[in-house]
Amino acid sequence: MRHNISWGVLLCCTIVLISAGFSHAQTELFNGKLRVKGLLDEYIVFREHKHHDSQQHDYGQALVLWRHRAQVELLFRLYEKSDTIINFYTWLQYYYESGPDVNRKLRKAMSSGQRYRDYQAPFWDSDDMLNECYLDINTGPWTIRLGKQKVIWGEMELQRTTDVVNPLDLRYSSPGIDDLDELKIGIWMARVLYQSSLPGDLIFEFIFNPGDYKMIRLGIQGSDRGSPSVPNQELGGLGVTGAIKEMYDKSEPAFALNNCEVGFRLRGMYNTKLFGEHFEFLWTLQYFNALNDSMIVDDVEAYSDWAAEFAIARGDGVIRPLPRKDIYDAKRFEMFGLGIQTFDPILTEAVIISEFAYFRGLDFNKTDNRGLTRSGKIERDFFTYGLSIRRALKARFFKKLDHSAQGYVDTDLSIFQGWYIGNVSRVYQTFAYGQRSSTTFTLMFRTHFRNQTYTPVLRLLYTTRNTGYVSLSCTVSLSTHWLFVVGYTQTYGNDPTQDGYAAARDKTRTYVKIKFRF
């Protein structure tokens, strides 16, 4: 443990010392052919424990996460002539989460194997240290990117509607605390864009993933963002969700062409006059055919046998091995999406963003027992939309606090809704069992003081299942290189069966980020 901490700190110090030689914000070497950019950051989370369930380890008011991270981005200009530019871009990262080394109870709550392999360092997949790595060929109207990359197809922020190409890594953070492109997991793919001269500035986009499947990464059992650990160790040191994760890992589809994913996107601009005013719409149409980054139980019989064995094991204390065969599988679905963004000069004088997505063929496990057991597979379609209204308001009160700010407050009010098509009484869902629809509201206020030295942000999220959170943060930007963030998130919810926020209602946390950028 100490060895790992020392190694992590030494690594960070070495990088700081090397990078301290860079006095400029970004560095260009070899006559501008190589651009070097990067950051070092410390992310520390303190959590207030409120959950009194006896199965929960009591962290107290403790440090539950301390991630040291180093990232370097390298951009090589390989070729440039006339209107052809070929770049090679790579985004490397290394991190070490030393929370379990510092907090003994946290350490005990996690299995050692999962803690080391899947949590503390980037060893989940062999290419985890490579955040992105691709060849970027730009020639005339063509852009071709080949390699590991992250694609963002939506314009909404806290909730994703059409932005489904890359899965998320939610082991340490969530949207709003970390940037979305940091939370996404890169996938090896080819991406081609063509900027046409057709009316409407049409851009055609095609992506092809030849079979690099990556599943969503949820919190590791026992960790800050994972489910609570359990005191019994019948699964060889794992709790139930830890065991399920092991089965997930075993079942994860390998790199194979029949696991390929395909996407098309068409984007354009449309100008028109409505009610005497000019409107310009940025619109997109999307189609995505892929494997779901959440897997379902495919071999229901094997799963039921294991679950039954585990139920017995919890009584007799004898360790039962996990099933040898693959129980889970990722199923294919299709997504049809539409996005529109415009500025409304008449009613709201705001930027309006709307996205619609229809998911066809989502596979779920079937339940005959009101969500208690899985009895088969069932398919449902899902329709969702998001609507966001963004506007800068002027708050005279803030102007009194800081003259330079002029009281501008960026405001974003959003609503997200989704409906399953068809009866869901037999659809197995971890949360919100039996709920056919969902509605979420988000509200964000952001302003700045002292010429954007201080940027406070207030975010609120509320679901109609009476769960949500309030998050307040402040970013302090003291120089070109240094950035500090302090934040507090208060989650709330009543029914753990309804929402993850409720299940983790003791996840109220305070966090600090210290970033050095170069």
Place this chain on the structure above:
Amino acid sequence: MIFDHRNAVGFCLKVFGIVLSLLFCASLLPAEETRLFVPSYEGDELAKIRQWEKTWAGKRIDTTNADQLKDFLLPIQLQVLKDPKYMNADEYWFELVPYRQASYSTGQMEMTKKCAPIAKLDGDLLVDYRNMAGFVFPEPKTGVEAMYNFDMQTRGDSRQEVPDGYVVEPRTGICRGQSRNRIEMSWAGRAFSDPYPVLPDNPKDFRRTLFSKLLSPPDFVDNGILEIKYNDINREDDEWFWMARFRRIRRISQAQRGDNIDGTEMIRDDTDGWYDHVNRNTYKLLGRQELLSVRHQDLAKLKWIKKSGVYNGLQRERVKTYAVEAVYKEPHYTYGKQIFYLDPEQWNILIKRTWDEEGNEWRCNENMYMRQKTINGEYAYVPAGTLNWDQIGRHASLNFIKWVKDIGKIFPTRTFTVHNLQKLAY
């Protein structure tokens, strides 16, 4: 005496003939000629300036002698010269250089000769705005006329430049660097490179487009901005922003245009002094004011004092500017009032003073210019940098142009598209 009517008629005829002759002679006199390119100083006035320059030209103006030139400096400029520590500098000085009359491009002369005689206003709107170019009101009688001269100044028609700058908190010395790559092009009002005055292939009726990509600070690298101004003065500008960190394209609302840009002392309308349509304000011509301004800056002589809000080495010459007061027509604008000081020869806004809604003098935004060669071998006056001070908050943001090129080049249309914002962004 008997009245002889033949004599009376003859008398009347004689008088009538004399009057006719006088009128005829008067019609032969040349009309007062409209002067198209009026220098800041000429004749006796110029001689006086040269005489004055014998004392001052070439001198370094700093704390020790700034008071003697207070008539040609704005109050805040004098304040900082006398007390450089106000902007966290140990010293602040500029070089006083001789006045140089501005030169004009072939296109500026041609378009001014063509458009000035026919230019007229309909209220505060320039008739046939789309097809006008050159300095349409060479001797402006009103603030609006002076501002249309400014509006017609395209600063080379197009150019690519890299402004390198800093946002400085003088009290603490905290500063943040900023750098961007900027491509600007005028589609109408052109006067430097063919075709002028308008580009023929302009189906969306652009007037001016700006594409900008940030090079620093690190968190903002590859952030991009696309601004589109239209010939239709009733149409709001379109502005799109690419957030590299979030990899999203955002439309910027009109309300956001009143907010500071990246923590600087500038809002979007402050670019080049005034970036919106002329008819957004009501104007009042205050008269002429002689100021020491920067029009022929040699960039090699500029020196930024680290962590300060000043440049040393500015080259100022005496210029008889046009002072125009502007008040935004819509209520609750960021500025209660602005005063623009326009170059009487090239009609750039050299300095701008602003007041907040409560009437407190707030900011002083100075634009420095330099004479640079276009791709056609002529010269254009393009920005050399900006110096912006917040007098209430005691804050500064400043930049100088690291390099500029392609002045007058016609950039491909796809440069100014939303898609180009995310191209080559990582």
